[in-house]
Amino acid sequence: MNTATTANGHADPHGEGHYSGPLRWLTTTNHKDIGTMYLTFSLIMFFVGGAMILAVRAELFSPGLQLMQPEFFNQLIGVHALVMIFAALMPAATGFANWMLPLMIGAPDMALPRLNNWGFWLLPPAALLLTMPFFLALFGIGDGALATGWTFYAPLSVQGGMGVDFAILAVHILGISSIMGSINVIVTIFNMRAPGMTLMKMPLFAWGWLITAFLLLATLPVLAGAVTMLLTDRHFGTQFFDAAGGGDPILFQHLFWFFGHPEVYILLLPVWGLMPHVLATFSRKPTYGYKAQVYSFIVIGVLSLVVWAHHFFTAGLPVPALIYFMFSTMAISIPLAVLFFCWIATMWKGAMTFETPMLFAVGFIVLFGIAGLTGLILADVAADAQYHHSYFVVAHFHYALFAGGIMGVMTGVYYWLPKWTGHMYSEKLGKLHFWLTVVSFNLTFMPQFFLGLAGMPRRIPDYALQFAEFNAISTVGAMILGFSQLLFAWNIWSCIRGGEKAEPRVWEGAEGLEWELSSPPPHHSWEIQPVIK
Amino acid sequence: MRSIVLHSIAGGSSLASACLRRFQFLALAAGSLLPGAASAEYKFNFPEPVTPIARETLHIHNEFMLIITILFVVVFAIMIYSMIKHRKSVGHTPSTFTGPTSAMQWFWALVPFAILLFIDFVLMGIPAVQAIISMEDTKTRADMVLKVTGMQWKWQYEYPEAGVKFISTMSTPRAQIANAEAKGEHYLLEVDKPVVLPVGKKVRILLTSTDVIHTWWVPQFGVKRDAIPGFLRETWVLIEKPGIYRGQCAELCGKDHGFMPVVVHAVPEPEYLAWLEQQKAEAVASAGSADRAWSSEELIAEGKTVYDKVCVACHQAEGQGLPPVFPALAGSKIVSGPLLDMNGKIIPDSHVDRVFNGKPGTAMQAFRETLSDVELAAVITYERNSFGHKLGDMIQPAQIKALRQEAK
Numbered sequence: 001m002n003t004a005t006t007a008n009g010h011a012d013p014h015g016e017g018h019y020s021g022p023l024r025w026l027t028t029t030n031h032k033d034i035g036t037m038y039l040t041f042s043l044i045m046f047f048v049g050g051a052m053i054l055a056v057r058a059e060l061f062s063p064g065l066q067l068m069q070p071e072f073f074n075q076l077i078g079v080h081a082l083v084m085i086f087a088a089l090m091p092a093a094t095g096f097a098n099w100m101l102p103l104m105i106g107a108p109d110m111a112l113p114r115l116n117n118w119g120f121w122l123l124p125p126a127a128l129l130l131t132m133p134f135f136l137a138l139f140g141i142g143d144g145a146l147a148t149g150w151t152f153y154a155p156l157s158v159q160g161g162m163g164v165d166f167a168i169l170a171v172h173i174l175g176i177s178s179i180m181g182s183i184n185v186i187v188t189i190f191n192m193r194a195p196g197m198t199l200m201k202m203p204l205f206a207w208g209w210l211i212t213a214f215l216l217l218a219t220l221p222v223l224a225g226a227v228t229m230l231l232t233d234r235h236f237g238t239q240f241f242d243a244a245g246g247g248d249p250i251l252f253q254h255l256f257w258f259f260g261h262p263e264v265y266i267l268l269l270p271v272w273g274l275m276p277h278v279l280a281t282f283s284r285k286p287t288y289g290y291k292a293q294v295y296s297f298i299v300i301g302v303l304s305l306v307v308w309a310h311h312f313f314t315a316g317l318p319v320p321a322l323i324y325f326m327f328s329t330m331a332i333s334i335p336l337a338v339l340f341f342c343w344i345a346t347m348w349k350g351a352m353t354f355e356t357p358m359l360f361a362v363g364f365i366v367l368f369g370i371a372g373l374t375g376l377i378l379a380d381v382a383a384d385a386q387y388h389h390s391y392f393v394v395a396h397f398h399y400a401l402f403a404g405g406i407m408g409v410m411t412g413v414y415y416w417l418p419k420w421t422g423h424m425y426s427e428k429l430g431k432l433h434f435w436l437t438v439v440s441f442n443l444t445f446m447p448q449f450f451l452g453l454a455g456m457p458r459r460i461p462d463y464a465l466q467f468a469e470f471n472a473i474s475t476v477g478a479m480i481l482g483f484s485q486l487l488f489a490w491n492i493w494s495c496i497r498g499g500e501k502a503e504p505r506v507w508e509g510a511e512g513l514e515w516e517l518s519s520p521p522p523h524h525s526w527e528i529q530p531v532i533k
Numbered sequence: 534m535r536s537i538v539l540h541s542i543a544g545g546s547s548l549a550s551a552c553l554r555r556f557q558f559l560a561l562a563a564g565s566l567l568p569g570a571a572s573a574e575y576k577f578n579f580p581e582p583v584t585p586i587a588r589e590t591l592h593i594h595n596e597f598m599l600i601i602t603i604l605f606v607v608v609f610a611i612m613i614y615s616m617i618k619h620r621k622s623v624g625h626t627p628s629t630f631t632g633p634t635s636a637m638q639w640f641w642a643l644v645p646f647a648i649l650l651f652i653d654f655v656l657m658g659i660p661a662v663q664a665i666i667s668m669e670d671t672k673t674r675a676d677m678v679l680k681v682t683g684m685q686w687k688w689q690y691e692y693p694e695a696g697v698k699f700i701s702t703m704s705t706p707r708a709q710i711a712n713a714e715a716k717g718e719h720y721l722l723e724v725d726k727p728v729v730l731p732v733g734k735k736v737r738i739l740l741t742s743t744d745v746i747h748t749w750w751v752p753q754f755g756v757k758r759d760a761i762p763g764f765l766r767e768t769w770v771l772i773e774k775p776g777i778y779r780g781q782c783a784e785l786c787g788k789d790h791g792f793m794p795v796v797v798h799a800v801p802e803p804e805y806l807a808w809l810e811q812q813k814a815e816a817v818a819s820a821g822s823a824d825r826a827w828s829s830e831e832l833i834a835e836g837k838t839v840y841d842k843v844c845v846a847c848h849q850a851e852g853q854g855l856p857p858v859f860p861a862l863a864g865s866k867i868v869s870g871p872l873l874d875m876n877g878k879i880i881p882d883s884h885v886d887r888v889f890n891g892k893p894g895t896a897m898q899a900f901r902e903t904l905s906d907v908e909l910a911a912v913i914t915y916e917r918n919s920f921g922h923k924l925g926d927m928i929q930p931a932q933i934k935a936l937r938q939e940a941k
Contacts (some may be wrong), residue, residue, distance in 0.1 A: 063720060064712040070788050071855070143858045149785045155762060156745040156787060159896055161858055194911030234894075243763020244893075249746055250761065283619070285627040292632070314748060314783075315759045316766035321667050323662055330653040339650050341642070344612045349628040351621040361617070366609055373601035379658060382664030383594045385586075385757045386579055389748055389783035450577050455752035457783040462710060464722045464779075470576075509627075 022526060026121070029113030030523060031098045034120050037421070038095030038411075041123055042088050042491060045408075049083035050482050052076045057444075057478040060471050065245065065462055074147035075163065075463035079130060079149035085267065086174045087127045089401070092409045093270040094119075094181045099210050099420060101185065103514040103521060104203045106194025106530045111187040117178035128171035133163040148271070149459055151260070152226075154241035154252040158233050165234070168227045175220045182213035194513070200294070203418035203512055205288065207294050208273020211301040212266050218305060219259040219266075228256035249385070250315055257308035265304040269297060271408030275361055277512065278415050279343055282358035283350025284428060284509035289342035296335035296342075303332050313384045322381045329379035336372055339363070355507070356430030357415035360407055363438045367403030371396060392452025395445045410437075410488065417495055418502035422520040425495040429487055434532060436484035443477030580753050583774045583799070587755025589664050593657070600652055639682050671769045675737035679730065682903070683747030683760035683782065684739070685896050686789035686846055689903055690728040694821050697812040700903065701726045703792045710792075722779040725842065727796040731805035732772045740766045743898045745787060751780035751795055759784060772799040787896060788855075789846050822928035823906035829914065833925055836915025839908045844916075847896060852920030859896065863920035872917070879936060885928065888913055889936070901937065906930040 019027055025037060056076050059067045068076075098116065102109055110116050133145040143161035146152075157164050189210050193202065230237040230252065240244020241252045276287040287293075309317060311326040317325070343365055352358070374396045378387055387393055418424050447470035452458075455468045463471065501517040517525050578595075582588040619625045633639045669866050680691040691698040704725045708714040717723070731737055740760040742748055751770075752756040758768040772778075782793035800808070827835075841850075847859035862868050879886050888909060891899035897910035900909060907930045914927040 022782060060866060063716060066712065071858075074785065074788070074790075102765075147787075153746060153785070156785065158894060159745060159787070204611055243761075249763070266761045283627065284621070286629060286631045288630070290630050311758075314757045315633050315761070316764075319665060320667050322669070326661060326665075327654065327658065330658070333649060333653055337646060340608065341645060344608070344615070347612065348615050348619065349625070349630075350619050351625050351627040352616060352619055353621045354616075362612075365612070367606060369608065375607055376653070377594070377597040377601060380585075380593060382668060383597060383659050385668070385755060386590055386594065386752065388757055389750070453578055454576060455580060455750075455780065457748075457750065457781060457791075459785040460781075462721060462791050465716060465718075466718050512552060 001380040005039075023287060027117070029109075029117050031102050031113070031116065032111075032521070032523065034116050035095045035099030036095075037120050037365060038091045038098055038123075039122075042092040042095060042129075042409075043492070045083055045087035045091070047485070047489070048127075049088055050105075050485065052080040052083070054478060056080065057475040059461060060463070062472060063463055063465055063468055065166045068461070070461040071147060072144065074149070075134070075145040077459055078146045078149045079134075079167075079528045081146055081300070082130055082146070082170070083127070083166050084401075085263070086122065089267050089405050089409065090174075090178060091210070093209070093267065094178075095207075096270060096274070096409075096412055096416075097181070097185050098160060100416060101188060101206055101209065101513060102192070103196060103419075103517060103525060104191065105192065105206055106513050106514055106526045107188060107192035108524065108527050108529070109225045110184050111192055112184045113231060113232070114247070115180050116184055119177045119184065121172050122177040122180075126170045126177065129166050129170040129173065133161075133166050148440070151256060151333060152230060152252070153256075154233065154249050157230055158241065165231065171227055172224055175224050177186075178216050179220055182216040185209050185213040194526070194529045194532050198292070201532060204276045205270070205272075205273040206288065206291055208269040208271070208298055211297045212269040215262045215266050215269070215301055215304065218326075219262045221257035222255055225253060226259070227253075236363045250312070253312045253315060254308065257311040258305075261308040261311060262301075262304040264397075264400065265300055267405045268408070269301070270413070271364070272297065274408065274412050274415075275343055276346060278357050278361045278411055279346045280511065281415075281507045282361070283347045283352050285346060285350035286511075287342070288345035288348075289338070292338050295343050299335040300332060303328065303335070307332065310379055310384075313381050313393070314388045315370065318353060326379055328379045330376065333372070333376050340369065340372070349478040353508075354412075356425075356427060356434055357411050359431065359434045360411035360414060361433065364403060364407045364411060367399055367407065367438070367441070371399035371404055374399065387452060389457055390452035391448040391456045393450035394458045397453060398448075402445075407437070407441075413488075413492065415507075416514075417492065418506040419514060419517075419519050419521070421496050421499075422502050422518075423495050423499035424502050424506075425491050425499065429491045433487040433491065436480065436487070440477045440480035440484060444474050444481050445477075447474045480492050545734040557822035579755075582753060582755060582774055583776065583778065584754045584770050584775075585757070586664075586668055586770070586941065587753060588665070590755040593660055593664060594646070596660075597657060600656070600784060605892055623699045649887075666769070669739045671767045674735055675769065676734040677731075678739060679740045680741075681729070681749050681760060683742040683744075683749065683786070683793075684898060684903065685744050685787055686793045686842070688728075688747075688749070688793070688795060692809065692812075693807050695813055697809060697816055699726055699812070700843065701728060703794050705792070719738070719779065721792060722781065722794045722796065724794055724796045726775070727798045727810050729772070729798045729800060729805055731802040732775050732799050734802065735769055735771045737769050738767060740768070744896060744904065746784050747782050747786050747793070749780075750783040751778050751796060751797060753778045753781075754797075757783055772797075775799050775801060788858075792846075817906055819907060823934050826931075827907075827910070827927075827929060829918070829925075829927045832911045832914040835907065836911035836913070837919075838917075839904065840915055841902070843900070843908075844912065852916070862916055863922075868916055868920075868922055869924060872924075872928060873932075877932065877935075878939075884917065885913060885936075889940075906933040906937065909933045 013197055025033065028034060056073065059073060095440045098110060132392055133142055136142050137144040142163065148157045148160050173249040189206055229240040233242065239247045241246035241247045241249050266333060276293060280287045307325060309321060310329045313322060372421065378396060414425065414430055451467055451470045456463055504518050505515040506519060513530060579591050582591045587782050633642045646766045678693055680693055682689040687702040689698065689700045701724045704723050705721050706714060708858040709716045709720060740758055741764065742760040742762040744762060748757060749760055749762045754770045755766050756770055758766050778799060778801055782790055782940050848854050848862050852862035867887060871880060873885060874880050878887060887897060889901045891897045910928050910930040910933045917924040917926060
């Protein structure tokens with residue numbers, strides 16, 4: 001970068017000085033710009049993944065095949081999951097980290113700004129790779145996207161068409177992007193905290209992200225290895241997952257879930273880090289049990305690495321392994337209960353108000369509570385024989401990842417949107433969005449628990465007649481849920497365009513360095529680091 | 534079961550029937566509020582258990598559900614109480630505590646975790662360990678063995694002691710799935726040939742697969758186990774009550790994953806033995822018929838039956854396939870190629886080779902293991918004289934038998 005311009009940076013409202021228009025976004029190294037790009041990308045992909053699953057729910061509205069053939073159905077469910085996890089939820093969390101970590105820890109920017117830019121710009125090509133086979137199939141090239149579910153289980157994925165190869169390459173690129181993001185977060189947190197901010201004085205959001213970053217570094221390479229082995233099994237004659245060549249299909253499941261289980265916590269830890277900030281703000285009371293929460297994050301992070309096989313209890317594991325994985329999984333309930341305890345204790349005897357972020361936070365706690373409790377019984381190997389591969393599991397992980405992950409992200413968006421844009425969003429629309437989301441979410445997924453108990457397997461395009469009512473209800477709920485998210489997008493859009501001016505300390509009870517800055521903060525903030533006493 | 538009967542009235546594809554189902558749901562919902570409504574229990578919990586494992590599982594599930602409901606209610610009652618009492622709008626002044634301060638507070642803060650530990654590792658943990666041990670004990674006092682082989686998209690059942698083996702495929706007509714016909718009572722959960730098991734006997738079930746991973750699941754048995762290609766997995770059932778039990782494949786296994794039902798007829802032992810004798814007699818007759826010379830018409834007629842059961846899901850009724858994944862047989866150079874070489878041996882990558890040995894890495898499996906001599910000869914002959922192919926040649930079951938012995 002041109003040194004003259006950098007020195008001159010303040011005079012220019014766009015900071016980088018060189019470019020305007022698209023080139024500015026392509027070349028930016030500013031954490032706020034990159035954060036905005038991550039969040040925008042995430043919102044777009046949220047609608048892409050949502051549209052896919054609305055088509056699936058429409059097909060499942062009544063028995064029989066109405067809208068699509070099973071092959072296409074199988075493509076939609078798997079790509080929906082990959083898009084939502086890798087292109088909607090993870091970039092949203094990285095967007096939060098980019099925007100807020102430097103503001104919260106008093107750093108002028110992320111530690112590695114160019115890496116940051118590259119990390120973001122890897123995402124759009126990866127998303128394109130993931131979805132392109134759908135469009136290629138329209139032109140008669142290939143047979144559509146990945147049709148194995150997001151789990152890529154071999155040998156089905158060895159048998160699959162070129163959609164599998166596209167998905168493997170997309171996962172590689174998304175993985176590289178996430179690893180870059182994680183390295184950046186770790187380096188920033190370890191080196192760029194404001195003087196006096198010890199690790200144990202650091203905001204919990206930073207703690208949540210720090211653990212997430214380490215989990216990503218620990219597990220993504222394993223996923224990359226697993227899908228590479230799959231790629232060589234598919235094209236280069238290796239037989240890692242083929243018993244005929246001395247391989248084992250279950251090896252793939254071990255490798256995949258060694259990544260896949262921590263992935264759940266990778267998606268949730270940033271949200272858990274955010275919750276105490278929101279709850280403390282709107283309860284006007286300091287966070288309860290800061291240290292207990294930090295230690296819980298660490299314990300959950302470590303435990304999440306050693307419980308992976310509970311994702312395939314029915315694969316026929318030896319008895320000692322079943323017992324070990326059951327008890328280690330149940331053990332996670334203890335640090336998780338500590339978090340619930342701290343969240344509620346933070347609210348206890350506060351002076352609460354219920355603006356949209358607080359509503360989402362409370363909704364998150366209740367619904368994520370259902371995810372946690374059903375997760376506890378899923379850990380029970382005997383009962384799991386009934387729940388496994390059924391809609392019970394589908395309902396459970398949507399309570400964890402929609403109510404836990406996505407509603408957590410929405411909490412953060414409403415909480416920080418005035419800080420980012422300098423305008424207040426419409427509280428009325430926000431509340432409407434909350435109530436529509438929470439009611440239709442339950443309408444969608446609560447019946448799926450009962451479907452699972454009654455014996456409906458997941459990932460089937462058509463079902464027996466006794467499952468008809470609950471599926472119809474679930475589809476109605478899903479449609480409302482999907483379309484009410486347009487309110488969310490509209491609210492964000494109007495907030496960017498204008499609205500009531502936001503104060504620097506947007507919320508009455510907000511504490512932390514980010515609220516010391518103007519709303520929106522200057523393009524370059526904390527160039528002189530604050531000193532924490 | 535009452536609700537299922539209700540459904541059979543509906544079933545068309547029109548909006549009207551969809552509406553009808555909505556009304557049925559309302560009726561059911563109203564019915565479930567009345568005391569003694571049988572459908573309520575069926576809808577909101579596991580179906581009625583008929584094996585010791587399923588009963589154990591239901592018991593664990595009910596107990597666990599009760600515990601987590603209590604936890605949920607207690608925890609969120611506290612939260613909701615706080616949300617009502619500790620509001621700014623009612624003038625509550627916020628406290629400033631950030632953790633337990635007195636010994637008493639520490640005590641009360643730790644009580645919930647002690648309770649949770651007790652629930653996890655004692656209250657639920659001990660019964661779970663016992664259940665696991667009995668679930669995995671497939672060998673002790675097992676009365677018989679059933680081998681289940683998953684294949685895209687059907688199940689093969691084998692009674693190794695009796696030498697009986699057959700394939701069980703979904704019998705729901707495709708027209709019902711396409712909403713062209715009214716749906717039957719057991720839509721998608723019916724097969725052409727159910728597996729028959731005796732009640733009151735411990736059946737050790739061995740599972741494997743010929744292609745991808747499948748999962749054999751009958752909810753009323755409380756048994757769900759993966760069938761993994763190249764490996765044997767096992768489980769067991771002891772059915773306590775005669776009846777027809779339905780389930781389906783539970784692991785995504787490709788295109789027709791949703792159309793791979795499991796139907797088990799549980800009958801009293803004498804009835805089972807009689808059935809088994811009959812199967813054995815049929816197997817002997819079939820093996821004998823492999824040695825006689827078949828006419829082309831006989832083979833083609835038999836071949837069509839086999840094709841419609843085994844091949845049609847991928848290669849389709851008119852042999853048009855579903856390219857590019859599932860190749861067409863109509864116009865296929867492999868089908869129209871030579872049958873065998875001049876010494877009567879298999880030509881690599883020929884029609885017979887494909888059907889016999891499959892094509893690795895694709896859904897085309899080696900049917901050598903799953904079809905009989907007659908079935909193989911019949912289906913190959915049928916394919917060579919259908920879908921526009923008029924090769925006029927045929928292969929005899931006896932030739933298949935010879936090829937099979939050479940392969941060994």
